[in-house]
Structure formats: C-alpha cells, structure tokens
Amino acid sequence: MPAETDQAEPPLWRKAGSLLLALAFLAGLFTFAFSTTIYRWNWPAVWVYRSLFVRGWLVTLLLSGISLVASCLIGALLALLRRTPLLPLRYLARIYVETIRGTPLLVQLLIFWYVVAPAFGIGNRYVAGVLTLSVFSGAYISEVIRSGIESVGQSQLDSARAIGLTTLQTYRYVIFPQAIRQMLPPLAGQFASLIKDSSLLSIIGISEFTLNAQNVSSYTYSNFESYLPLALGYLLLTLPISLWTQSLERRNRFET
Amino acid sequence: MRLELSGVTKSFGSHRVLDNISLDLPGVHAFVLIGPSGGGKSTLLRILAGLERAESGLVAIDGAGLPREEEALRKYRCGVGTVFQAYNLFPHLSAIENIMLPLEKVHGLARAGAHARAMETLQRFQLEAHAHKKPAQLSGGQKQRVAIARAVAIKPRLLLFDEPTSALDPEMTAEVLEMIEELKGEGRDLILVTHEMAFARVAADQVAFLDNGRILECAPPEEIFAAARSESCRRFLGKILRY
DSSP states (O other), X not given: XXXXXXXXXXXXXXXXXXXXXXXXXXHHHHHHHHHHSOOOOOHXXXXXXXXXXXXXXXXXXXXXXXXXXXXXXXXXXXXXXXXXXXXXXXXXXXXXXXXXXXXXXXHHHHHIIIIIHHHTXXXXXXXXXXXXXXXXXHHHHHHHHHHHHHTSOHHHHHHHHHTTOOHHHIIIIIIHHXXXXXXXXXXXXXXXXXXXXXXXXXXXTOOOHHHHHHHHHHHHTOSHHHHHHHHHHXXXXXXXXXXXXXXXHHHXXXXX | OOEEEEEEEEEETTEEEEEEEEEEETTOSEEEEEOOTTSSHHHHHHHHTTSSOOSEEEEEETTEEOOOSHHHHHHHHHTEEEEOTTOOOOTTSOHHHHHHHHXXXXXXXXXXXXHHHHHHHHHHTTOGGGTTOOGGGSOHHHHHHHHHHHHHHTOOSEEEEESTTTTSOHHHHHHHHHXXXXXXXXXXXXXXXXXXXXXXXXXXXXXXXXXXXXXXXXXXXXXXXXXXXXXXXXXXXHHHTTO
16 A cells, blocks of 8 residues: 655655765765874775685674574564563563663673583584574564564454454464564664674674774774774675665555 | 343452343343443443453353353354454454454455455445555544444354444444444344444343443333433433433
C-alpha cells in the first residue's frame, strides 16, 4: 500500500542535487580542518600493508556476522524468558540483562577470556571473542525484542485469543508482524554498535580490523593514513545494514 | 440455545465484579445485557466468550459446561464469534486477510477456500469494495462490520458482542445494528452488551440488568422497559432514556 506522507516525494534530480550539496558541505568542512593541521601525509608507506587491512576487515566481517546471528538468537531467547511464568528463569534473564548492560564490554572480554573460557575448555580466542560479543549484544537485543512485543496492545491479544489462535500462532501471525515494525530502527542501531564494538576484541589478541590498523600505524609512524581507512571500512559494514533495515521498515509500514 | 449460569463469581484483586450470578434461560436467541458501566456486563460476556474464567460457579450453553482448562477453552473459543468495542482488527492485515486468518490457521481451510469464504462474507455485507484495505483506511463503522464479518465467517454457533457500537457515531451505529439485526433474523444466537436501549427493545428476546455484579432483573424487553421491578433498574433506565 502506498505510504501516506505529509510531504510529496521530491523529484529525483532534486534529491541527487541535495545529496551532493550535503556531501560537498561536509567535505569542505573537513578539507578545511585538515588543511589547517600541519601533517605530513605518507600514503605509500601504508599502501605496503594493504593486505593487513583487507585481512582485518574480513575477520571483523566474519566475527560480527556470526555474533550478529548468535546475539539475535540469545536476544529472542532472553525476551521469551522474561515473559515466562517461571519465576526463577525470569529472574535469571533479568539479572543477565542488567549485569551485561551495566558493565563494560572490556571487563566482560577479560573475564570471559581469562576465567570462563579456560574453565569450559575453550582455547580458541576467536570462539571466545564471538561468544562474548554475542552474549553482550544479546542483552541489548533482548530489550529491543521485549519492548517490541510489549508494544502490541492487549486488545490485539484478546482478539487473537477470541478467534482461537494458539500462543505460538499468536506470536507468529499477530505479535511478530506488528512488533517487527517497532524493533527495526533500534535493531539497526544495535547491529551497527555490535560491529564497532568488535574492535575491542583486539585486547584479547584477535587480529581484527582495528588491531591491524593500529599495527600498521605503529609500523609506519603514521596516524590518519591508518585510521581513515579504518573508519571507511567500518562504514562499509554499517551502512548496508542501515539501508537494509530502512527498506524493511518501508515494507512493514502500515497505519495504526 | 439454552443458557445456564449458576453461582458465577469473578473478582479482580479484591474487587468482586460478578457476585454469585445464577440464571436459566431455556430458549433464548438474542440475549441482551444492560446496566451501568462497571456493573459486570463485559466481564460476564468475556466469560461467555471463553476469554476469562469464573472463579467459581458453572456456565453451560445447551447443557454443555464451559471447560476450565486452557486448551479446551481455546477449542470452545474457536466455535464462538466475538466482536469487541474497539473493533480489534489486526492492523497489519487487510480486511480480507483479517477474515481469512482464523479460517486458514484455526479452522484448517485451504488458502483458496478461505479466500472464497471470506469474499463471500464480505459480499454479503456489501463490504467487497473494501476487501484489500487495511483497517486504518476504513471508517469506524466499516471496521466494525469487517470485525463482525470475521466473526460470522467461521460459522459460529453463537455470536457475542461487547458494546459493538460504543465507539461509533449514530449513522455508523445504525449501520452496525442493522447488520446485527440481519444476523438475528437468520436465526443465529447472539449475546450482546449494549447501551442502545432502542435496539435492545426491538432485537432482544431476553434482557438482563446487571448492577454491582448481580443480575437484578432478567425478563423480556417489553416487561423490563415498561415496568422494571428493581429501583436501580428503573433509575438506570430513567436516566438513560431521558435524552
């Protein structure tokens, strides 16, 4: 169904022109700022290490991708646990969410890698890193899912029960399609955070994108030549997610 | 249908909403519940719809007691059509999809069969032009008529209405009441909570007056509206019929 908006959609040439204008403004701003800085650029030195960037970027892509899927599963499970009538499970989920959200990822990574992982025989730092990241992000995602579910009103649940849907069917056909609309914008934000938070995995010695960029920076005594590609690389990962969720949002739009 | 209630009691917290209600109507087809807000009408209707459970007492329709166990109660709900005050259509589904959902997922019709039955129902109530509109694109009266069509399409043994016109303007109210009257004309059993006294008078064959969780009167409409026996019913009717 066509979405009704207050403003008419502007023509394509105006949108393209406006986008260029906005980009030109920002580019001008940064060009000016960099031009006032006395900095000796040395791109060729960094270019030598380009394969390190690529490898780091791929590791980050892989680690974040797996963590993203795992954290969604953990988040969904936690959200359901927080709605279960079994009180001990509900408390467990609650304590988990509050503890993880209230403490720094840095500390969680150190405790997990040096204490929890050895206790459970996890020797691979990549596995431990993905697990920690998933556990961390899952706590946030569970809150997104929970508030999405709770945004569906009691009258909808009454209606679902009245027509005889089972609990599972109610989630599948009534709650989820309505909740997803509420969940998409915060989920997109959470996914972008997850990707950027993966940079902390460097402290347990995982050679991901950020660690590799830091290494190149110290090998070549350069700063911006290492960190600007780093920023661009993360943007390359987060931007598609943002665009993808926006298109999903458009598809799931309906008036209430 | 035969409707029997005996000693039905329901509380929310310390507030007793239904207080030991008993009733036996052997041959009722259109049963209307009236009374002041908070008197227990909607709660009684929700119990009859299988959405709430009475704490104690028995409810039986045609001699079969309402189950207490959730899965059996769900099966019972599959066989009755319930219409609420606030329409309660699913906003993410079009009118026809709203009607098809229970047909397909609860009553096991194939998609084509569900579609045909839903379309047929919409046509019957002159709603086919709205089949593919989402609830937000429908007027209040149209929404309520689609909600009734959804309840009717499953061919329920009983239709329940909880203040179906309270959120509508007079024109739309008339539109919805006409539809309910038409259903009654077909011989479908219905139970209705309403503030539309004129409608209760013509459509009901039994009217019960609920106040403070008790049924103070239960009689054919001509008796209740002409000469209510209880003081609170007379006062209620006097107030509501004055304007």
